[in-house]
Amino acid sequence: MGSRTSAWTRAGACAAVATLCVAGMTGGTARAADPLKIGVIAEESAISGIAIPNGAKLAAEEINKAGGVNGRMIQIIEYDDHASASDAVRAFQRAAHEDHVAAVIASYMSEVVLALEPWSGRLHTPMITPGAASDNITKRIKEDYDHLKYTFHGYMTSTSIADIVCDAAKDMLVDKLHMQTAVVMSEDAAWTGPLDAEYLKCLPKIGLKVLDHIRLSPDTTDFTPIYNKIEGEKPDVIITGLSHVGVQPTVQWQQQQVPIPMFGISSQATSSTFWKDTNGAAQGVVFNMASAPDTPVTPKTIPFAKAYVAKYGIDPGYAGYTAYDDVYMIADAVKRAGGTDPDKLVDALEKTDYVGTIGRVVFRGRDSEFPHALTIGKGYITGLMVEWDHGKQVTVWPEGVAEGKMSFPAFVKTKQSSAN
Amino acid sequence: MLTLQILIDGFAISSLYALGAVGFTLIFGVCGVLNLSHGAIMVAAAVAAWVFAGTYGAGPVGGALGGVVVGLVVAYVTYGLIVRPIQRSRLIPHEEKEIFVLTSTLLWGIMIQEAIAYFFTSNPKTVPPVIPGVINIAGVRTPTNELLTAVVSLGAIGLLWVLVNGTRRGRALLAAAINPRGLTLLGFELDRIYLLVWTIYGLLTGIAGVLLGAFLGVSSDNVGTLTASAFSIVVLGGLGSVSGSLVAAFVVGYLETCTAYLVSPTIRTVPVLLLLVAVVYVRPQGLLGRR
The missing domain is CATH 3.40.50.2300 (Response regulator)
Known part of the structure; x- marks a missing residue:
């Protein structure tokens, strides 16, 4: 056993030396080019x-x-x-x-x-x-x-994104659909800490009372108990902060026909494969993006x-x-x-x-609160709200650049749809 | 209302756990193989079903069948390429074979996981449900797919029971679990029995993977968790005991569901792990283990 080990050690050492030589040669060639x-x-x-x-x-x-x-x-x-x-x-x-x-x-x-x-x-x-x-x-x-x-x-930054979602929610949910209550549902991750803190500040300001704040584990696979709890609280909308999860909460939302719309951040929804990954369950999901393929932001x-x-x-x-x-x-x-x-x-x-x-x-300067963060606002970066609609990402906010109107799937019951 | 919701959800998830764990325990009981690529085979079946149903337009039923076939094929490859060569090797000492099988199936599972992530990304996939829509059960809105998951899982386990107890081949399979040497002396070819067990295992695991993909969705990242979950259920029930695994699957399924609904979904698996530790201390052979 001992001799076999030493043979392996020698072979390993030779391989390591050879690798270093090759790495050195490659480095040299790259510098020359x-x-x-x-x-x-x-x-x-x-x-x-x-x-x-x-x-x-x-x-x-x-x-x-x-x-x-x-x-x-x-x-x-x-x-x-x-x-x-x-x-x-x-x-x-x-x-x-x-x-x-x-x-x-x-x-x-x-x-x-x-x-x-x-x-x-x-x-x-x-x-x-x-x-x-x-x-x-x-x-x-x-x-x-x-x-x-x-x-x-x-x-x-998370705070900026939360502010954009709140601005959009004010226009689309509060002013147009007269929504009054929300539940914040975010995954437990570094980026959602400041996001949720800002949601909890800005949502009440725009007129959406936050009934509950749910932070779910990114390892969650069964969202039924979460939706069950949220449904029991009867909010008008679920404001999301999702990135590491996305497909499963969306599919289960659709399969279980949770009658509450989802609005906010769903990073996975920003990719065009999301429609296929969810077998079309993404229909009516509204999410934030800086750019969308259908919108001439620039x-x-x-x-x-x-x-x-x-x-x-x-x-x-x-x-x-x-x-x-x-x-x-x-x-x-x-x-x-x-x-x-x-x-x-x-x-x-x-x-x-x-x-x-x-x-x-334009990066913010050394003296700002967030040095090297993007400057957000009119004339810089404003953000969009995009909705999945029959396999396409359609920009639905802000009004000046919107390519379509927000519409939820039939199983979602808003105050307006109930009134109709 | 909440009680009924817990009963329904717990039943569906427990049935699926049972199906996933039965194959795992069967292969250990009969062949002595702890197959740590179990989760990878489930995920491969689910992702294949998703690909067949979506990319190739096979529809939900065609996709599901394609997924089960892929589960079976991967199980055969696992046996033919990984497990059998080790079991027949003259270079590996007999007493070390188990650990070799354990390690190689673990590595094989990682290879399948990485291949799935490479070709189909690690993003979760959901298999389109064979029957979409919801049914209202006494006020609880239940996806039809969830009920189908429970029915198919228990149906498959029922068929296995009939096969094992009602046919000659099935009884030979049981005998192989108890005394393989005696079986050889009676003229049975162990190789053929092993192939039969791997076929049953492949079908059960393939079905479990496809159902999981349609019920909750799967990602290549779930491979480790799925293997660990099957392993926990099997240890809890008693290694190699099929009935023990069934009982343990329902204990785990309901314990997790109760925790998720009554305490918090975030700590869903914690009580099960504590129970597992307690059982290992107090009754190391598991709930219905033989020794």
């Missing part, structure tokens, strides 16, 4: 995660076709973090130490981005998240700007969505739009910074004023 490397760390098996490398690769191809960045071709290096913060940290270290990326675009999960944030600071590698929402990402930058200034929040939105569908066969999930924009923003910052020096790149990124697929991107 001198492409502009951007690392993309994402949850590639997840519906919202796969859109991140897909969107980034599409942008890189377009930029490279147009001649690259100061003659340098963009090279996207993908890492699958398997929805694990520790895998993501290892990927980030590899991206910085071995692959020598200029910047990283990372994850739609707040837990992952919060784990990467200190590494972005330690390794002086600028990072943009195209999909995580937790307010804590930028709160930390405020607390320790000098160390954490390398992180940029490329998606709306002149870039629809061409991007079309190019994405042509390349990948499905509509982009929400983080696909932002990842696509992020590559353009990094390329633009590299041009303005005159290279990839991390501190100069951070300075250039801070001065970003870029019209992308989701609106006009």
Whole structure:
């Protein structure tokens, strides 16, 4: 046994040395070609995660076709973090130490981005998240700007999203359908902490009394007891905060014919595969998105969505739009910074004023409450409410850009439908 | 009203648990195999049903049948490619074979899980229900699909009971669980019995996977939990005891449902795990275990 073990040890050592040699050679070759490397760390098996490398690769191809960045071709290096913060940290270290990326675009999960944030600071590698929402990402930058200034929040914060949902709920549910009560149903995750806190503040302000606040485990598979409890409380609407779960609560809502509409955030619903995954149970689900494939939020939105569908066969999930924009923003910052020096790149990124697929991107300054968060509001990023309608995502809010009207499935009973 | 709701939901979920666990315990009882790729086979069947029904337009019934067939095929592959070569290997010492089977089926399950995640994403899939709609049972709105889940699960278990107790092959199967050597001396080919058991196992697990996919939905991320859940039920009922597994499935199903409705859905599985720990301490052979 002993000799066999030592043989294995020797073989392992040889393999390790060989691997290191190969890795060293590869690194050398890559430096000689001198492409502009951007690392993309994402949850590639997840519906919202796969859109991140897909969107980034599409942008890189377009930029490279147009001649690259100061003659340098963009090279996207993908890492699958398997929805694990520790895998993501290892990927980030590899991206910085071995692959020598200029910047990283990372994850739609707040837990992952919060784990990467200190590494972005330690390794002086600028990072943009195209999909995580937790307010804590930028709160930390405020607390320790000098160390954490390398992180940029490329998606709306949870608080901003909650405010947008409340604005939409005021117009669509309170003013038009005269709804008065709501139950907040969110998954227990880092991003929903600030989201729920803001929901509980803004919903009463718009005239929706919150009857209950349910935080469900992301591992939940049977939602029957939850819907049963909510139905017993007789709210007019369920305001959602869902991302890690989505298909199952939607299908069970439809199969059990829960007579209360769902309105709010359902990240999985932002991907076009959601209709097929739920066998059409998504009909009438209303959810928030920064961009939708049918809405010209900016002149870039629809061409991007079309190019994405042509390349990948499905509509982009929400983080696909932002990842696509992020590559353009990094390329633009590299041009303005005159290279990839991390501190100069951070300075250039801070001065970003870029019209992308989701609106006009301007990062908030060092003195704001949330440094490096997106500026939200008219003229910047406003957000949309989109509804699944017979297999299509149709924008139903705000009125100026809406392509259709909100309508719930027959089993949903609103005050208006009861009156009719 | 709440009591009736708990009774109905608990019954459906318990029946499904029973179906999932019966195959698992049967394969252990007769072949001595703790198949840790059990959850992966269930998920493979469910995802296949979803693909056949949606992408290939086979409809809910065609999809369900396709899913069961895939469950059966994956079970055969598990036996032919993973378990049998280890059992017949001369290089692996006899006393180490169980641990080899345990490890290899675990790894095989992870391979199936990763393959499903790679080709179909880890996003949950729901199999279209064979009979959609709801039925009102004394004021409780119950999806027809939920009732169908219970009926099909118990029907499949009933058929298994008839097969085991009412046919010669079935009795041979029972005998193999008690004394395989004696059975060989009587002229039975153990290989054929094992193949029969794996066929039954594949069908039961395939049906359980498809029903689970239609009732609650499945994702490749559920593989570990499903195996652990079947394992817990089987340990609770007594390893290798089919009737023990049935009792344990209903104990687990109702305990979980009561917890979800009366305490909180978040801690649904906690009391079951505590019960499992208690049973392992007080009665290690399980509720109806032989030893």
